[in-house]
Amino acid sequence: MTTDVQDLYLITLVAKQYYYENRTQDEISRSLGLSRTKIGRMLKQSRDLGLVTIRINLNPSELSDLEQELKRRFGLQRALIALDHDDENSQRRSVAQLVCDNLAEILTDGATVAVGMGRNLSEVTMHLGGPKGRDCLFVSSIGGSLRAGEGLNSDHIARRFAASFNGRSETLYAPAHVGAPHLRELLLADETVRQTLNRARRADVALIGIGDCSESSYLVKMGWFTTPEIAGARMKGTVADVSGYDFLDIDGNPSAPELQGRVIGLSHEDFRHIPNVIAVASERSKTLSLLASLRSGIINTLATSAGIVRAIIEIDEARPRRQG
Template sequence: METDELTRLATLYYVDGLTQEDLSRTFSISRAKVGRLLKRAQEEGIVEIRVRHHPRDTSELEQQLVTRFRLERAIVSINHKDQDKQRELLAGLVASHLDRILSDGMIVAVGMGRNISSISQHAISSTRRSCQFVCAIGGAYRGGEAMNADHICRRLAARFGGESETLYAPALVVDPQARAALLQNDTVKQTLDHARRAQLALIGIGDINEDSNMVRMGWFTPEEIVAVRQLGAVGDMMGYDFIDLTGQPARTPFADRVIGLSFEDLVRIPNVIAVASEITKTTAVLGALRTGAINTLATTEAIAQSVLSLDEATRPRQGAGVTGISAS
């Protein structure tokens, strides 16, 4: 069955309410084949099914996060035992939020990572806009589309409307001298300057462990990640801005090897939406929230509850410093 006919069949079932028996008669095929075709429509992305939780399920947690960390908004998804499904649940909520707030002429700086990529895959909109989605970090061939901001930008532009702008530079270079030279390149400089003028940034929060995306991509070795933890880092923002539990920058040997927006750039963007769905990122999320750079946090019930508890346990009291907690 061709795509157009498959789309018509799926529309009749999911939108017009015809039964599988009706479709069997209409298309002169068996009910079993109708079922297989409906499944195929989902697999090919013609049909996307979402289950939306009732806002009261997470509204209290969202309000606690907003109040505690002075956020403009918190988006919290219900828990799911399957990590891939958990990521998809949260991505659907963020995609719906973007559909409500994006407008013509808006510039969106886009990071990378599985959570950000999942948002682009789950974005559905009936409203076409003239937004500009700009890569906020260079490209990486390892890790697939999820680790490439260019792929994510292109998909967001296709789903919401508008154009995408590629940052023609690698995400990671071998030394600070190579980075400095690339940052002076007119093409690279123009795109980064464009990203700095964004009204909204969409970034991921990363954790520091030997199985992190940065290790899988070959950016850093497990030994280097251990060394970063020993320097006090608990996570990263957008892939490379390492932070400690207090929200302060954790100075590491990798800070001058990445081509992309800096922490200082993010602070100047009016609405930074940070996304994290993996429970291993609890300390990273807390550190990121304490930077003051995040305006909107999108996360899960489990992470939200853990972050609030950890913040209570490590909050400075009567002038005392923040109690350190090992990220290992």
Template sequence: MDIFEENQDSELLTEIAVAYYQHEQTQEEIAKRFNISRIKVGRLLKKARAEGIVEINVKYHPIFSSRIEQQFLQHFNLKRALIAVDHQDETEQRQQVASLVTNYLSTLLKNGMTVAVGQGRNVAAVASHIGVFPEKQCKFISGIGGTLRDGEFIDADHISRNLARKFNAASETLYAPAYVENRETKHVFMQNRVIKETLDRARKADIALVGLGDMNENSYMVQLGWFTPQEITDASINQGVVGDIAGYGFFNLQGHSVDTVMNDRVIGLSIEELKQIPCVIAIASENTKAMAILGALRSGVIDVIATSASNARTVLNLLKNQP
């Protein structure tokens, strides 16, 4: 596509977006006006959102959000609970949660701060969120080594670089793989001076941005080949593991750390090291993660939780039924 065609495409997307969102025309009306199908109108509106022509920030009524947050603050030692509106589409849900985290991070960041960055789709959604970011003289640093997944940039280094670009800040790479085959290999990497110094700086971070995972046989950890489905199942059934913080720190429903065979394969900050960071922001947008959220909140590691209203209500209901 040449520049002229790109401009035409962008103009069409803008016209359709204005007609739908500003002039409140129906998709049927827009289809007739532009002589295209209603299905194509829907696709173009989705493309307008994806390309940043349209940015949607949906919020609950402040009283509703405040009530949920206050209940969380009463039960857990939290600074904030960021509750996003529910959405059936998983990608849209992730973006809604990411929007809240981005706004909060923008107000929290101060010059001179360091942010330890985790991995995963929820943290990546924060880094890819479209918006205007205040310039900060701070540093984003990888809190876990690198990984690769076709078609998705979910590794900590990629996320850290994206965040640094948005805030016109600095970024530091952890020059190590996230996953190794055994404890001995991990020990060798952890003795490397460059790796040790980077992790030491990550341990002293002011903020950590991490994802929460659940014990799912189809999780990206299994898809990456880090752990087998059998190992995930064994940790869940036999050891009571309900989730992980940052992709590898495993815990049970009571929030206690669980020592699994998986703990000795990942190079990154441990749960205990994350606990020493003043503000740990944990993100869990998927509606399968209520149990993981509850366990993580009980661990004492999390200072700010970002999730959906559906997850928040489920967590509160679990509290009523749990001793």
């Protein structure tokens, strides 16, 4: 349902009076000549529309304990842990906000950021706020896909980051996925593609999404892989994909070699050489995927929810990693 300009103005006015001016719903009702029920409904709309974001911090002690345990187990630099939400969209927003805060803290003039694709990274750009005055370069680390849609493609995400940080963006002028390995090799030999990927490889920070390699994943929806291909990979123990490129088993070892060689972007090994790889995932279905990625050793910063972190620790405790 769309909201017209007049309704949006009124919803914003009600939210401002309630949250900023600390007026009660009864006071707002009387001043605007609206029922208290309608005022309550508008306040809910203000949250649903993203005009108001309510943030509740975890108990600092609990947050610190979870982060320290992740650092101990997986050698992380940082863990950005959000409060749990039942609603998937709310959870994604909560995690994204933490990533925004972290980027504002760590990015400096001249930094290069390799940017992946997907819903979680796209959500981060929705919470960046006004320009931050950093001359950063945001480079696409994976090609583009028509089926992904504008909002989820790496180049569009990179542009939105660049606009917020008063920086620059660089697009990887290649498709994200091709039908056969020999086509990929031909495109990787192109000078423009090679230069952009080399710049991404030299990044100071990388932002990546982690996939659950399920039959309902975006890899299937975008037509990169068929349902039987993904189902077959899962039957052989594959639980994660890193930026749609590399596949991992539960122990973090390379998996599903039959699916390799079709995506144009940074590889699993490329990420190992980037000083700070930030993995962003908010969906509970990605718990095993995140565990696999953590065990692989390529992640330096993890951004997810408290519930997922607890589950990762419990599973890692119950099933220690077996070296590949």
